[in-house]
Amino acid sequence: MVVLRPDEVMFGSSVWSNVARVTVDRLSTRGVDEWDDFGPFLVFMDVVRQRAVIRISQEVTGDDFDGPIPGELDAFSFIGSSGSDAGIVKVEAEAVVESVLHKVSDFGSTRVITLVAVSSDGSVDPITVS
């Protein structure tokens, strides 16, 4: 999932401004694969552990002494739209801050916040889109 220039990005009570993009990647952290006695080709594959990773790229326009701390858990949400009310999509997740990195150059500075979404009970997709 990629959303460019989301309208509103929130983590807990904090509003993150100047967000250039939000991506949601879904990664397999454990796959199960099996072969049988009939030949060389895989016959079974399942992903039994997965992780939903949210990356927020935020333009930093000046000095900034704030920012989330790794390990923080809070409600994350953002709103993306296609320019019309009909296209408004809200994405929500309970998420933990995994890292906060800054890329600084003569042309501008970017903060990249990586969150990992947490499911309420393991069987429910931690990312909800409404």
Added chain:
Amino acid sequence: MGSTFKGIDYFGSGPHRFASGRRGRRLVALSTLSGVVTDAGSLEFGDLEIRVEVRGRLRAASDAALWVIRDAITAEGDSTVGSGVLVDHHGQSWSTMKLLSYEEDGPTDRGREVSVGYTALFGQLVSG
């Protein structure tokens, strides 16, 4: 063709593979028999019993359905249950086999399906 034990397809819910265990003469160290550790050599006492391992993954749509499959297999490992014919995917058969043990590789996995890896050890016992 599918594999069977006593004519029943116990492992067909998921992929599984057959592997023969060690074959050959059954050797016992002379020192074990005499109790003298310096005694060199060994004696042979017949043949090793046949062992066949079945390794694979049981699959089901739910935990309850997986328990049905698992319980059916482990029931064959009860000491009061008799032997039967084990047949692999290619028609190779072993007679008078018993399920000696069934062991799972780890916790039950819950992804698209509910599944668990296992090793089932079958043996042909001289004692019958």
